[in-house]
Amino acid sequence: MSETLPLCDARTDLKPIETLFLHQLPEPSHELVESSRCELQRKHAGVHISLAQASGPDSWWLVWAPGNAQLTARGQNMDRRLHKMDDCPATQDGDPDGGDECLLPARHAGAHSFEMESSGPRVPSAAARKKMLHALRESLDEDERTELEEMESLLASEGDPLPLITQSEALVVTTLLGQVAHDDWLMEDLVLRIVERMDTRLQSLAH
Ligand SMILES: [Zn+2]
Ligand SMILES: [Zn+2]
Structure with missing residues (x-):
């Protein structure tokens, strides 16, 4: 370089x-x-x-x-x-x-x-992200796509709530997931959906 x-x-x-x-x-x-x-x-x-x-x-x-x-x-x-x-x-x-x-x-x-040094990345618009996401999905091999689709169908189905983690652990998990979402656009949609749900539950606990 x-x-x-x-x-x-x-x-x-x-x-x-x-x-x-x-x-x-x-x-x-x-x-x-x-x-x-x-x-x-x-x-x-x-x-x-x-x-x-x-x-x-x-x-x-x-x-x-x-x-x-x-x-x-x-x-x-x-x-x-x-x-x-x-x-x-x-x-x-x-x-x-x-x-x-x-x-x-x-x-x-x-x-x-x-x-020259980089002028820094710009955050893609929602429309541009959708396009890139679509292109990324197209580029997946069969195994990767199956895995992604399995996760999507899991998220779509109702599940029983488990007494699995504490409130503060949930806060850390949602924060970490939010950060990961910025690095992997393919996972971003999945991650944001989980984070949103956990956020909603955390907020209802706080009331
Ligand atoms: Zn030039
Ligand atoms: Zn100048």
Whole structure:
């Protein structure tokens, strides 16, 4: 692994009008990030940029000027705007089939994204998660799928409550399960259903 280059430190918060605009985009790929960090290389030239939302095939970037500088768009001066931009075509090692793709827009300043430290994962939107979950299920081998379906049918059936664990153990279990759910999307749905049920029971105990 070659050394990764550092990212720009600039940050900005979404404005209410930008949030409104981004929320109405169809097929959002991830949850909105309230405080965005510039995704370009440290000490890059020109404006800062951060991916605000990917909507279907379109990538909407938040573009903001350093300091108090102004951007000019359609003859208007502004210090920031949301801009739909094409993807950078570069791939790692110049291999179009393998290697990581650059996640920045075309003609961006500085290094490609795969040469830099990660700007951090974004939380996929509910719709995107469903799509990925579906793709993951398709990729399972027969044994794995049978196991998953068995667990799903177990969850669907009524069972007798057992005096099995204490209230505080149940709290720890639900917390741990919740954390696991973030790492394994395939199990996420199952885990969230169990956690929700245990949460409901715990709350009814507390009353
Ligand atoms: Zn920047
Ligand atoms: Zn690039």
